[in-house]
Amino acid sequence: MEAVMRQEMSSGVFGNYQVPPQFLDEVFNSAGGVNPHYENIYQQFVKFNKEEFKELNEQAKSAFFNQGITFSVYSDKAKGVERIFPFDLFPRIIPAAEWARLEEGIIQRCVALNLFIQDIYSNKHILKDKVVPAELIFSSNNYLKAMLDFKPVGGIFTHISGTDLIKHSDGQYYVLEDNLRCPSGISYVLSNRVAMKRLLFPMFRKLNISLVHQYPQELLATMQSVAPEGVDVPNCVVLTPGVYNSAYFEHVFLAHNMGIPLVEGRDLYVDKNFVYMKTISGPQRVDVVYRRLDDAFLDPLAFKPDSMLGVPGIMAAYREGNVNILNAPGTGFADDKAVYTYVPDIIRYYLNQEPILNNVHTYRCEKDDDFQYVLENMDKLVIKPVDESGGYGILIGNKATKAELQEFKSLITQNRRKYIAQPIMALSMHATFIEEEGRFEPRHVDLRTFTLLGKDRQYVLKGGLSRVALRKGSLIVNSSQGGGSKDTWVMTDDNFQG
């Protein structure tokens, strides 16, 4: 199929916008028409000429800088340089019906993964029933013996999850990753919305867009719901590793918006198995800790002995039931690459339901059929070792040379157990304002969603962080690698006439 040119508007901000033939475009259909749920916003944007839009874009940028919504980049030569997370004014819009199904699927997945973690740290039924191989769990660095036979309040381990989704060229959503440790990004979602409301207020009057600003209150309610038994009015805090952490802005933002103290490890101590905060009016008991530091740094007595960031003795207070920690330590084994491939089986096992959300199909080379398929279709697959992270040792079939393909063939054959393969996913594209060009161009996007599980409460934020790969052709949406973000509008109804 040939790309459709939008020549009739080449003078405006959509001038020469080309819908990429091999990818799905969120805004435009393959014939070049605007999808109905985008009609309203498109009509608004198409009225701008380049200069007007540039001005609006500048206003957005300064709004972010003035709000202090920045992140620090470690790799920069000047340490701790603050940058704004590039923000795009064209929102990603998800129709109500489409979202309802997504939300159902996200809840299903998060609930199943929570049950999985609970089972692994207690009876291990799923291992004994050979649904998930035991070695896979026991060999994970994130499987913590300090959590064995321990059940947190309400059986909740993953209070906060960040499920990453993409839309493939087949129009279906796929889960790319389950983030079950300390998922970040929510502060951008809320700040993006504030900026959008300032700049495009008329749109919010025209369209029925789900609200997101209640998230901090939902998070606080989640924390309160899992307070230690017998505590009616729990003291909750956000525990940050400190100002040098790349997500420090978010820690400040969340504590501020929940109206609870932001503390560092040195502000807390443990005496007689209770956690206290040092305040100018003396010690104050702490009941629930939303920690934004990794397991390894949480308690120098239990984990990394040289950690200066944690709270000595907090794990003992936790196991004695005197404090709750969000997320529970030791959830990380459940969101790694190797376990990912088993999530559909995990959902069937605990919930006796078919998974609602798609997993990217994974071929395990240890299985004969899969191995054969991988060898015959290497050019269509991404091949990854199961035990490496950070993109090492990966082969992207359609970009590899013949020699590389040959090399990988022998690598896989020698160690079949070590490799998995997945089809190359075609992330959907979305019109994004490119400053250098002064117009909209299609860029790849994904979607991070935010889910809260508390005692007898479940909540999925109706919105999320749509991350954009700003570099042309790039599939990498990470903020540290030139990614940007968009506001995500989940419609409350699908009446798009406005």
Place this chain on the structure above:
Amino acid sequence: MTTTYEITYSTHNTYEEDVREALFSFLVIPCQDETQKLKSLRFSNSLQLEAFQYQNTFGFEVAQLYNARPFKELGFQMIATVEKEHRFLPFGNYYSLQEEQSLLQDYNFYIEHHLFLGTGYYTTIDQVYTDKVLIRQENESVYNYLNRLNLYVYQMLEFDPEPTHVCTTVNEVLKLGKGVCQDFTHLFIALARRNKIPCRYVSGYLNQGLNLTGTAVMHAWAEAFIPGFGWQGYDPTNNLLADFNYIKVAHGCDYNDCSPLKGVLKTNGRQKTTYGVKVYPLLLSAHTEQ
């Protein structure tokens, strides 16, 4: 028949500079199990702090002290009386060779005991030392193998506190051929696990009236799983089976789970720690219990 012991653990720590804040953790309290009962327990310390306790992952009591007032010295003492029951030691195998074999190869058995079958920092044997791994023979029972292993480790290593320290791994021990009870125990554990026999690290006290090695300080030995019998203690440092002379404090995967004293301190400068134990039987109660 029972023996009652009085056990004293004392430690003295001095610091060059003031300690501004500290949390100490003592894993030194004799545990309670089928063979031992804690009759009394007392703590005292030079700073008059109130000790508190928690149960660790393996269910053992840990005593802690927290202090936020500057100090340069801490003395800590625990006095416990423990009643230890004299039990029969295992003799021979309890299951047939075939039953033993099928249990050790059972997947659920592996899952139940995975913590004591896997290897870690201390207990992973390098390929270079493959020839030093004592392999269980096909027709050898677990019981016979463990006895042979106890003697094997006892004979292979020379007791010498000089060359090793708390972080010494089995590979270093194999290279040196020397070590202390911790090193004997790690080697025993590593070899037993290589043979798929669940094995765990034990720390505790040893009766001082017997002229055995390792009684002046806390002792370490191993517990291995004998199918049909259960856990049995082996002391490769002395080539003995752990009996009523061995008073257990805790077990774990390796030394890391059992280290008697841990502390997180805010201070600068050097520090010095000394400690000692006293373990002696109060009376040998000859009466038979109901």
